[in-house]
Structures are given as C-alpha cells and as structure tokens.
Amino acid sequence: MMQFWQILIDGFAISSLYALGATGFALIFGVSGVLNLSHGALMVAAVVAAWAAGSDLHVGPWTGAAIGVGVGFIATVLTYFAIVRPLQETRKIREEEKEIFILTATLLWGIMIQELIASLYTNNAKTVEPIVAGVVWIAGVRTPANEIFTAVVCWLAIGLLWLLVNRTRAGKALLAASMNPRGVTLLGIELSHVYIAVWAIYGVLVGTAGVLLGMFLGVSSYSVGPLTASAFSIVVLGGLGSVSGALIAAYVVGYLETVTAYLISPAYRTIPALLLLVAVMYVRPRGLLGRR
C-alpha cells in the first residue's frame, strides 16, 4: 500500500515534468511543422545557466531559476532566428526538402550547444538549488516539497498556455495557424509573427521545464540526447502536433517508467515505454490523438 502511494506521488511529479517539456515540443510541431531536435540541449542550457548563476554569481534560488529560464528563452529564440528561420525562408532549398534540412540543422545545433556546455562547465552533472527545500509527509510517504512545487508549477504553466490559446485573440490565431496556415494568411494575419510568438512561448516552456528538471533530478551534457528522445517519443505517442495528446502520453510514459522502476528494476525504466511506442506505431500510427 505504501508503495502504491509512493508510485502515485513520484509518478505524478515526473509525469508533470514530462508533460511540460513535451507540450512546447508538440506546440512547435503543430504550429510551424518543425521537429526541433535541439530540444534537449536547450533544456540543459537552462539548467547549467541556473546552476552557474547560483554557484559562480552566488545569487538566490529564485534569481538563479529566473536566469535559467531567461537563458532557455534566449537560446530558443536564437535557435529560431539563427537556425530554423533562415532555412524556412531560403529559396536555395526546395520546399519539400526543407523539413529534413531543419531536422538535421537542429540536431547539429543541439550537438554544438552540448559540446559548448561540456567544454565550459565539464560533462559532470549539474543540479539547480531547489526553491523550496525540506520534505512533507503525504499518506505516509516522505515527499520532497520540491516535488510538489515541480508539479504545481508545471500545471500552472500548462494552464496558462491553455488560457492563452483558447481565450485570447492571439492564441486563436496560433491555433488557426496550426490547422490551416494558408487560411490564416488570407485573414490578414502575418504568419511569421505567429511563428515568432510560438517560439517565444516555447522558449519559456523549455526554460521552465529545464530549471524544474535541474531542481528535481539534475542533468549533464549527456542528457541532451535522452531528453530530446523522451520529448520526441511522448509527442509521437500522443499524436504529432496534438498538445492534449502529448499531455496524456506524458502521464502514460511517466507512470509506466515509475511502475517499472519500482516493481521490476530501475535499470529497465525506459524499456516498457519504448515497447509501447512501437506497439502504438503498429496499431495506430497517428498516435493517441493525432490528426494526421
């Protein structure tokens, strides 16, 4: 019984974090059709920035976290302007080949960020000082207060995103752009403005998810690949481009991993989720809630 609660609580925290990380990734694909393979690198950059601010500049945990989110945001927007946008706009690459070029370019960009971080701050793991310390007891389980904080912030961020998309004019334009880009242009909305807005939102989500991950589990430059892969498989499982699909998939993957780690072995943590992904690809290739 104790273990049931332990799995429920731990799984919830990790799943919420996955959900936040994957939401941005799904959003970017849904609206602009970009699969950003530098996703993990951007998250790690946010963590290392928050860590460096704390240990080198001796700022408090709130300021450190803010610096981390800021660096995640800047790195993401830079990714758009320096890597993605030039490839989207160039006439030298044929339209139908652009997707693969963007895929390759973001992958290489991610590797560059990873190597830069490793050479500046070593490839040893870094963690961000938690904003809330200590433990609380929930149903007999000693739970770090930081885990609750993580889940709350993740859901606040996801809730704000939902309000933004469904309750504001700009958000509706964004939603429309994901459904029919040409239609949006005909309505007089500048598509490139929509793209900039969605990358900016993505930047905040990436920075926040990164800093929370840094407080909860910690990352190293080696985490770049696994983080991208995890976001990618959650988004594919949920249905490419579907944010609500990604949310559901994040919880499926998060709990599947936690249950495996507790009941079988931590060493096999990721395997069942990957098997599920393969199974879904066979039975329902568009994912849980995919539109195409």
Add this chain to the structure above:
Amino acid sequence: MTKRKRETASTAALLSALAAGAAVLALPLLVTPGHAADPIKIGAIAEVQAVVGSSIPQAAQLAADEINAAGGVDGRKIEIITYDNHSSAAESVRAFQRAVTQDHVNAVIASYVSEVVLALEPWSGRLKTVLVTPGAASDVITQNIGKDYDHLKYTFHGYLTSTSLARLVCAAAKDLLVDGLHMKTAVITSEDAAWTTPLDASYEKCLPEIGIKVLDHIRFSPDTTDFTPIFNKIEGLKPDVMITGVSHVGVQPTVQWKQQEVPIPMFGVASQATNSSFWADTNGATEGVLYQGVSGPDVAVTPKTLPFVNAFKAKFGNFPSYAGYTSYDEVYYIAEAIKRAGGSTDSDKLVEALEKTDYVGTIGRVQFTGKDSPTPHALKIGAGAITGLMLQWQDGKQINLWPADAANGKVKFPKFIKVGANP
C-alpha cells in the same frame, strides 16, 4: 517529401559548414609545441571535459614544467602531449595509436575510466609503449598482466585497484563505523561498471570480517536519473549505512539523497566527491557524505602533497582531482625510471626500470607489485606504502577523519541522518 535528391552546391556548402562547425567544437585537440633537441615525450590521454579527467593533463604538465625548470632529465626536457578522448574507449585507442605512431611518445598516462584502460591495455602491448593509468581501478587490468606478462608488461596501474579500494574502505569502516558508531548492517550500493565488480566482491568479503552484515547488494545503471526507487528499496531494508561504489554518477544521487532526506549515511568510494567542486556541483547537498580518498586539500600525506596542491591551485585556479595527484607523481617516476635506465627510452628497459620504482609521491610511497605476483604492476598498499584516507564533506570543506594520525575532524552528519535508529 521527394525521394529524388538533387544536391545543389549551396546545400552541400551549408551542410559542410554545419559539419565543420560541429567538428571544430567537438575536437579541441590540445597539442603542446616543443622545441627541445631530443625531448622525452609523454602522452596524456584523458577525459578533458570531465572534472576528474581534466586534472590528468594539467597535473602532468605541472610536473613536466617543474622537472624542466630544474634542468630536465639529464638535460632533456619533458614534453606533455594531450589528447581529449571525450570519455570514449574508441577515441582513446585512436589517440593512443596516433601518440605512438605519429607523435612518437615514450610513454602514455591515460584515463580514470577502467573501460578505457582495458581497451588501451592490449594496444600498449602491441605497440610496445608504456601505459600508466592515474585513475582507473578495475583489478582486471593487473590480472591481465599476470596472465600474459610478456605481452602486457608495458601497462602499470598507477592508482589503487578496486580490491585495494574496498580493503581500505573496510579498514576505515572498522574504526569509524563499527568501533565509533556501533553500526552492524549495510547495503552495498554501486553503479554497474567494470571497476565495481571486483569492488563489490571485496566489500562482500571484508565487511562481514569487520562485523558488518551485508543486507543486500544493489547495482544500478550509470544512466539512472531518478534514484527515488533505489533509495526507497534501501530504506525498506533498514541498514545502518550504505557502502557506496560510484564514480560515473555522483551529483544526482547525492542531491536526491539530501532532497528526499534519506536517513541513512553514505560511506565508501565516491570519486566525484573527491573533487573540490563537488560542493558547488551539488549545491551543498554533499554535506555529511563520507568518501575514500588518497588525498585531501589540507592533508599532508607526504611532504610533497601540499606544495603540489598549492602549485596546482595557483596555476589552474582549482584543486586537483584524485587523478591529478597520481598523474603528477607518474611524470616524476617515469622521469626517474628513464634516468635509472641510463637515459634510454627503450620500452623494455623502461618497464624494467619502472618495476624498480620506489618513489615517495603526493599520495604516499609508490612501489609496484613484481612480475611474479598474480597481479603485477599494481600499487602496494598498507603501512609504509599507500594507506588512503577517509574524508567527509562538512560545511563546504573536505575534512579528513581517518587514519587517526592524519585526521583533522570528527564524523558529523546532517540532521536528517539517523545514526543508530535501526537496531
């Protein structure tokens, strides 16, 4: 998407530009130029991007600078050539081949990762070039030499073997945990890697000998990010202490141990905890962690220790990792061996001379086991050789607690640790 590919000049240029950019960042090969007439060249193959590995070439360079400033080896300068292996065994083998065949090094100091050294060991035999590791621990390295001495005699184990590490941990545990804190039970907790297989086997043997019952033995993948289920399982077993064996991981289990307030102390081998930067890396979560070491920032193991630490700090701005101490000593005793061999850098003569090493370095008196030992070329341990230390992170500092004559503090745990709570 079309299947047909039409590569225009500009797309090719774009890709190659990206690839070149990646390559530039991925390969920061540091080659130190040298101009001496007939210098002695020592290659340093290391994990330059890792905290432990980064000290290896730096400490070697410091030793070479000191030797050169004092006139070199009978007038010949020592030149250190550094190769970054990106923590990869395959890249290490390529670096070793290049060091021997192109750069004509006379000896190589390589790596703190057992998997890397085990990959280099046969190459050291094939290319007949002396290889000394400042930080790998697996006993298999010297066991291999014992099985095929004629071919593998070029490898020297310049750091403690896992078995030695376990024996030193048990010796310290006897004094500090059994006699000092009346502990009776333990769970062995280690990462799944080449060096921990012999380590765990020795723990299982020596812990019962000092009166500690081993309740369980948990090995986890070095890729583990969430340690909650592992700590959860250990806590369920109610041991007095966790006896650790971690090197590839360190920051994450320590931070999660603190965050989850796991009430069981950690004691054992934790390589990353030996780094002075570990406090900052864990935001202070390492408070109370006990770890085996061959050196500590303020511990004068020998008269050479503190001058080395201070010179290193002055030159590089941080304290050396444990592999820095050994790497520094290795350059010195390789230089001495060349002198003993009458200035010859012939590998066979160098091996003979190195076997006669009797050098007081920064971590103690360095002597190797002989060719007739089942594990030749391992460091001798114990009184009069290398005894090791047991340190604890306290309030941002690495305090030595054992052996008593070199101690500068007492065991102290953070509040969440419950000593004696599990009768």
